[in-house]
Amino acid sequence: MERGAWRGWGQGLAAVIRPLIALAGSLLITFIGLTAVTFFIGRLTKIDPVLAVVGDKASREVYNNAYIALGLDRPVIVQYFLYLKRVVTGDLGVSVLTSQPVISDLLRVFPATFELATIAIIIGVLVGVPAGVLAGARKGRLADHIVRVTGLFGYSVPVFWLGLVGLFVFYGKLGWVSGTGRLDVFYEDIVTVRTGIILIDSAIEGEWDIFFNAFSHLILPAAILGYYSLAYIARMTRSFMIDQLAQEYVTTARVKGRSFWGAVWLHAFPNIMVPLITVIGLSYASLLEGALLTETVFAWPGLGLYITRALFNSDMNAVMGGTILIGTVFISINLFSDFLYRIFDPRLRTA
Amino acid sequence: MSDPLLSVRNLSVSYPGRTGITHALKEASFDLGRERLGIVGESGSGKSTMGRAILGLIPRPGIVSAERMDFMGSSLIGNSDRDWQRLRGRRISMIMQDPKYSLNPVKRIGDQIAETCRLHLGSSRKDAEKRALSMLEAVQIRNPDTVFTLYPHQLSGGMGQRVMIAMMLVAEPDLLIADEPTSALDVTVQNEVLRILDRLVRERGMGLLFISHNLTVVSSFCDRVLIMYGGRILEQCAARDLADAKHPYTRALIAAAPSLDHPKSELATLVRDPEWLK
Numbered sequence: 001m002e003r004g005a006w007r008g009w010g011q012g013l014a015a016v017i018r019p020l021i022a023l024a025g026s027l028l029i030t031f032i033g034l035t036a037v038t039f040f041i042g043r044l045t046k047i048d049p050v051l052a053v054v055g056d057k058a059s060r061e062v063y064n065n066a067y068i069a070l071g072l073d074r075p076v077i078v079q080y081f082l083y084l085k086r087v088v089t090g091d092l093g094v095s096v097l098t099s100q101p102v103i104s105d106l107l108r109v110f111p112a113t114f115e116l117a118t119i120a121i122i123i124g125v126l127v128g129v130p131a132g133v134l135a136g137a138r139k140g141r142l143a144d145h146i147v148r149v150t151g152l153f154g155y156s157v158p159v160f161w162l163g164l165v166g167l168f169v170f171y172g173k174l175g176w177v178s179g180t181g182r183l184d185v186f187y188e189d190i191v192t193v194r195t196g197i198i199l200i201d202s203a204i205e206g207e208w209d210i211f212f213n214a215f216s217h218l219i220l221p222a223a224i225l226g227y228y229s230l231a232y233i234a235r236m237t238r239s240f241m242i243d244q245l246a247q248e249y250v251t252t253a254r255v256k257g258r259s260f261w262g263a264v265w266l267h268a269f270p271n272i273m274v275p276l277i278t279v280i281g282l283s284y285a286s287l288l289e290g291a292l293l294t295e296t297v298f299a300w301p302g303l304g305l306y307i308t309r310a311l312f313n314s315d316m317n318a319v320m321g322g323t324i325l326i327g328t329v330f331i332s333i334n335l336f337s338d339f340l341y342r343i344f345d346p347r348l349r350t351a
Numbered sequence: 352m353s354d355p356l357l358s359v360r361n362l363s364v365s366y367p368g369r370t371g372i373t374h375a376l377k378e379a380s381f382d383l384g385r386e387r388l389g390i391v392g393e394s395g396s397g398k399s400t401m402g403r404a405i406l407g408l409i410p411r412p413g414i415v416s417a418e419r420m421d422f423m424g425s426s427l428i429g430n431s432d433r434d435w436q437r438l439r440g441r442r443i444s445m446i447m448q449d450p451k452y453s454l455n456p457v458k459r460i461g462d463q464i465a466e467t468c469r470l471h472l473g474s475s476r477k478d479a480e481k482r483a484l485s486m487l488e489a490v491q492i493r494n495p496d497t498v499f500t501l502y503p504h505q506l507s508g509g510m511g512q513r514v515m516i517a518m519m520l521v522a523e524p525d526l527l528i529a530d531e532p533t534s535a536l537d538v539t540v541q542n543e544v545l546r547i548l549d550r551l552v553r554e555r556g557m558g559l560l561f562i563s564h565n566l567t568v569v570s571s572f573c574d575r576v577l578i579m580y581g582g583r584i585l586e587q588c589a590a591r592d593l594a595d596a597k598h599p600y601t602r603a604l605i606a607a608a609p610s611l612d613h614p615k616s617e618l619a620t621l622v623r624d625p626e627w628l629k
Contacts (some may be wrong), residue, residue, distance in 0.1 A: 248452035254408055255447075256518065257470045258439035259432065270457045345457055346502040 015349040016342045022340055027331055034327040038320050039080050047314045052096050087324060093317035100189060102321035111196025112182060113295075113302035116222055123226030124233050125280055131230070132237025137244055137264045143221060147234055154231030159224065162247035163297035166220050178216040180299035187213050189219075190318065201284055221298040225291055229283040236279045240272040273344035281337040288329045355382040356526055356558040357405065360419040364400050364409055375400040375413070377582045383526070386560040387552065389569035390589060390605075391604070392579030398562045400582075402528040406443055407410030423525060426514040441471040444519040445528040446548075449535035450511025454503035464518045471522045486517040490547050509540030513547060520551055526558040534569070545572060545621070566593070566608055578604070581628050600627060 052287060054066045068226040071079055086092070092102035135147035153341025170176045177183060182198060187210050199218070233325045242252065245268050253263040310318035342348050364376040376397040381388070390398045394621050406431060409415050420427040422443065430438070447453040456461060463477070464486055465479035474482065480499075487495035490513040503511060512532060519527065521591075532548065533541040549572065563569050569576055570593045578586040578601045586598040596602055606619040 084546075216422060246448055248449070249455040251408065252453045252515075252518075253455070253466075255439055255445045256467045257436050257438075260435055267455050267458075271455070271456075313512065347456060347504050 003161055005044075011217055014147065018053060018221045019342070020339060023335060027335060030331055032084070034181035034331070034340065035084055035324065036080065038323045038327070039083050041318050041323075042320045043076065043079075045316065047316055049316060052314065061076055071297065092321035092324070094142070095310065095313045095315055095318040095321075097318065099314050102317050105318065106303075106321055106325055107196060107309045109290075109303050109306040112300060113288060113290045113304065115197045115199060116218065116225065116291070116294075116300060116302060119218055120225035120237055121229060121280065122286045123223060124229030126285060127226070128230035128233030129237050131278070132234040133241050133264065135234065136238040136241025137245065137261070139238075144238075147238070151231040151234050154261065156229050159228065159291070159293045160297050162224050162227070163221065163294055166224055167297070168221055177220045178213065180217075181296075182214060182217055182300065184217075197244070221294050221300060226289060229287065232283060233276075233279060237272065240275050241268060244268040270344065272346070274341050277337050277340050277344070281333045284331050287325050323351075355384050355421075356423060357383040358419060359417065359419045360381075361406075362401070362415070362417040362420060364397075364404050364413055364415050366413050372428060374582050376404065378394070379579075379584050381577060381584065381587065383558050383560060385525075385558050385574040386575065387561055389573030389575060389576040390425055390560065391564060391566055392578060393564060393568050393604075397582040398564075399530050401579075402445060402530050402560060402562055403422060404528075405528065406439055406445060411450050424574065435500050437471075438518070439472075440524070441522045443526045443528065444524045445530060446512070446515050446532045447568045448517050449507070450515050450530045451535070453515060454511060456503050458502070459499070460501050460503065460506070460514055464514065464521055467521050474493055481537065482495075482521055483517070486521045487514070489520075490514070492581070506534050507540075509544060512536060512540075512544050516544070516548060516551065517533040520555070523555060524557065527552065528560045528562070529560045530560075531564070532562070541568075566604060567595075568622050572615045583628065585627060596609070599624065617620075 019036055048072060050063055050066050050072065053070070054062055059068075067073060074082075090103050092106070094100065095102050096107055098105055100250045110286065131147045131150075135144040138144050167179065171179045191198070191205050191210055192206055193206060194201050199211060199212040202208070202214060241264075245264065247268070250263050250268055253267040254260070258266065288303075290302045292304035292308050294300065295305040302324070307314075307319060307322040310322065357526045359382070360380045361375060362379045363374065366373045366375060377572060379397070379401060390401065392398050403409055403416050405420070405427070406496050408443055418425070427438075436584060438555055447488075454460075455518050464483035464628075465476070468474045468479040469476070472479075472482075482494050484499060486606065487498055492510065492513060498506070498510070498514070506514065512535075516532075527615075529548065533544055536544060543626050544593075545568070548559075551557075561573055574589045575582050576588055577588050578588075578596070578598060580600050586596060586601050588596055593601070594605065596605065602624075603619065603621045607621060609615070609618055
């Protein structure tokens with residue numbers, strides 16, 4: 001029995017990993033597609049990349065030199081491969097707006113968004129999934145109506161309004177949380193930037209004051225973003241749960257002597273994992289794009305704000321860099337979801 | 352049949368709906384000893400509803416009422432959730448139609464069987480696994496060690512149904528409800544599954560409620576037969592006397608079945624008489 005179990009595990013692991021290699025291949029193709037689309041969109045815009053570098057007061061000669069230096073005289077396909085080569089080595093060009101390499105800009109703004117999105121999705125999952133399961137299991141009863149109305153409110157209220165009300169109540173009136181930005185001014189630039197995620201950087205150095213200050217800045221915007229993903233996650237969980245509870249194997253579990261909630265959590269719930277992972281992955285990915293409105297209301301220096309500002313200033317290197325980053329985030333989350341599917345559903349393990 | 356295992360008087364199940372109340376089962380009365388009782392009838396005649404009512408598994412908003420529903424000397428009426436949970440799987444269990452849907456797709460076969468032991472017998476993990484393995488042997492699965500670690504989608508229908516039998520008999524219940532246990536299977540494996548079911552029920556001296564729409568199977572497999580139509584029990588008789596049944600509905604059902612010995616170009620169809628439901 002013991003040996004059989006281990007062999008089962010080994011086979012299971014191989015069955016999980018083998019398709020991942022095939023998946024890596026398709027990811028590579030996806031990434032090439034992503035860079036191609038980004039590149040050609042960048043070329044299709046009316047923005048002159050030469051002017052963006054030399055400015056409109058440059059002489060004809062300077063303009064021509066820059067034109068050649070940027071490789072714009074070469075065939076488009078060659079330009080694309082040069083671009084691809086630079087992207088792979090992490091060279092995304094220089095941002096006109098910040099005069100910094102785009103890559104270092106992204107390394108600065110993305111951790112801010114990442115921190116916010118991660119706390120938000122944790123809130124969304126920890127509250128949304130149990131709420132959805134409850135609503136689905138008690139369909140048409142009080143608990144279901146409460147979850148549905150709360151979710152509907154989350155869908156209908158504009159985020160900037162909720163942000164402002166949240167700031168007014170919890171920061172202005174009650175003083176439970178800190179205001180806008182990532183830290184109070186006198187805490188800024190104290191901890192060394194290692195990951196750019198302040199909660200982690202401050203914890204590494206044991207600066208707990210800063211940790212809790214960062215947390216009190218973070219919690220309100222994260223809770224508001226979390227509320228939106230919660231509304232979506234709960235609604236989807238509810239409908240997955242209703243589907244599964246109608247299945248015959250749930251009756252089997254009851255016939256075996258499982259309680260109703262035992263059947264819900266131990267039998268139906270493991271069966272909604274795959275679609276649930278998809279929903280959570282999509283929510284997380286869309287949070288990682290950066291939430292422009294929330295970042296604006298809370299003066300949060302994140303990706304959404306950065307890309308929007310770059311777009312309004314025709315800062316094409318920054319826009320393209322940001323697009324590649326977002327695309328990469330989506331690809332990674334899909335890869336990870338695919339990996340999780342195979343863990344949770346034995347039917348997907350056959351290669 | 353000295354003291355009946357299950358004694359039911361005037362069991363009714365109804366569903367209130369927008370257009371009025373639907374009576375899925377109306378005033379059913381019967382006794383069941385440690386014997387095989389067949390229940391036949393067409394779709395919608397209330398066969399499955401009866402099985403589920405005995406298990407306390409009529410879903411909301413269904414209403415169950417009965418003058419008497421005694422199981423092994425104690426009443427099932429007014430059972431709490433906890434009472435039902437102690438009873439289900441341990442004293443009464445049920446095999447359902449299609450193992451493709453009635454087994455949990457993401458759980459290992461062995462764990463699904465062991466779960467019943469863990470719930471009722473308080474057995475340790477190891478003990479429950481041992482019982483599950485011996486139960487897989489009892490339903491004649493050739494390599495139980497391997498099957499233990501498989502998932503439902505890796506089994507054939509016949510194997511799945513044998514697993515289902517193992518799962519429902521592992522805690523040694525006194526009454527088994529088999530709700531069309533072979534209708535989803537290939538004809539070739541139907542007999543095999545029936546034979547296994549037959550042997551286990553006989554060995555353990557259990558009561559069996561065999562729900563089916565297959566008259567031939569019921570008459571050869573069961574001791575007695577209940578004929579149901581429109582939520583009512585129309586007739587009860589010994590299985591061997593089925594051919595001499597009195598009720599016109601039963602006679603019509605028998606007449607509608609094709610026979611190899613007497614081929615007919617056109618089979619009889621049922622003529623329903625509203626009088627039957629009076």
